[in-house]
Amino acid sequence: MPSSVRSSLDPALTGASAPVPVGAPPAARQGDTPRRLSVQEALACARETQRLEIGPGAIAHVPAVFAAQFPQRTAVVIADRNTWAIAGARVHAALGAAGIAVHESFIFDDPALYAEFGYVERLLAFLQPRDVIPVAVGSGTINDLVKLAAGRLTRPYLAVATAASMDGYTAFGASITFQGAKQTFDCPAPQAVVADTEVLRTAPREMTAAGYADLQAKITAGADWIVADALAVEPIDWRAWDIVQGGLAVALADPAGAREGKTEAIAPLTEGLMLGGFAMQWTKSSRPASGAEHQFSHLWDMEHHVHGDAAPAHGFKVGIATLAITSLYEYLLRQPIESLDVAACAERWPEPAAMEEQVRRLFATSDFLATALTETRAKHPSRAALRSQLELLQRNWPGLRRRLQAQLVPFGELKSRLRAVGAPAEPEEIGISRARLRDSFVRALHIRRRFTVLDFAARTGLLEPALRSLFGPGGMWAVHA
Ligand SMILES: [Zn+2]
Structure with a gap:
């Protein structure tokens, strides 16, 4: 019935x-x-x-x-x-x-x-x-x-x-x-x-795989909301949280079954996808269902990315981006944030004019420079504001780290689920090179004012070191020999 x-x-x-x-x-x-x-x-x-x-x-x-x-x-x-x-x-x-x-x-x-x-x-x-x-x-x-x-x-x-x-x-x-x-x-x-x-x-099958990958993205979307909540940027609406996160583990439990078209796997997956929309209707925002992983996908859309002669499925782009964001989280969770040099971070933080110059350079050849400027300006904190935010981060870090560890699913597990459902698990499979994936961490940060783990990484000065580590020898995104 x-x-x-x-x-x-x-x-x-x-x-x-x-x-x-x-x-x-x-x-x-x-x-x-x-x-x-x-x-x-x-x-x-x-x-x-x-x-x-x-x-x-x-x-x-x-x-x-x-x-x-x-x-x-x-x-x-x-x-x-x-x-x-x-x-x-x-x-x-x-x-x-x-x-x-x-x-x-x-x-x-x-x-x-x-x-x-x-x-x-x-x-x-x-x-x-x-x-x-x-x-x-x-x-x-x-x-x-x-x-x-x-x-x-x-x-x-x-x-x-x-x-x-x-x-x-x-x-x-x-x-x-x-x-x-x-x-x-x-x-x-x-x-x-x-x-x-x-x-x-x-x-x-590839349509179900795309839906599965889009649903899996709610894991990192939720993590981003936890960060925004802990830093008093955007408090979690617990009703929306329950709607999206409550049945998520069950809905994602059987990627192989979803691939085979088993009703017992398809029904909860479908329900999960529908509930994400209800949470968005409730909060009148896409925050409950969309974080930095979706910003990667939006970025690639804005860059008119095609693979072969078509744009990859939304879920496939988001699926790769969920892996990318998870790798960044795993790097950040290994860092001694409690001993972060807040004063040094604030000193290095660019003044608005310098940030604008940086954005102009990054997007000079794009057709969405104006969007990048507007969105970046809308969230760029002063040095004083950054300083108090990072102090709050330090104070809240032990609790925040625990919350993130409970929310996130390990990179390897996410990747094997994508494989099991039949979705791309390497960026090249959707036509994104590793160099471009690396650039996307920086570019995605600037196209949307929503506070995500990308802002966390940029403001703590850890984004560049993270990218060096993740894309360097032995890193999760190391270029294969
Ligand atoms: Zn989506």
């Missing part, structure tokens, strides 16, 4: 869903150990998504979900040729058979379809004059195209997932290429999502 969940509770109004006060001291939690929430509890925190169905045969529930969410409205299936064959035709027929008014489907027949704004415009031209509710049948591309088109028309929509390939189904915002550059457009998450594990388990 699909786990059927429905909620219209406003989390702000119900005691049961009230968040633990933001910034509650970790002691009150006895550490960061998350509480595993039921899907119902997580869904109650979603501000936009009202209903989620995951399970074998869940597609049969699309008509009931549609009728409950959009009474008296006309449905239209949006798909591409592939997803139409996999599930779209069935969804269209089921809606009609249930007596729901169904418009003729809109099927993208371009074999090179991708999340590009021109396709959103085509969809807008179709949807605007018609009083219909889109039913997006597909994975990342179809969902993002429909999400943005529906958002532009302030129209709700229903998503039917065809692959456990990324965590964007329930996220607000659509990742769309506009004028050659990938951008995140602001638009609401789907009002309802149906994920039939019988469909997901037969999706191409």
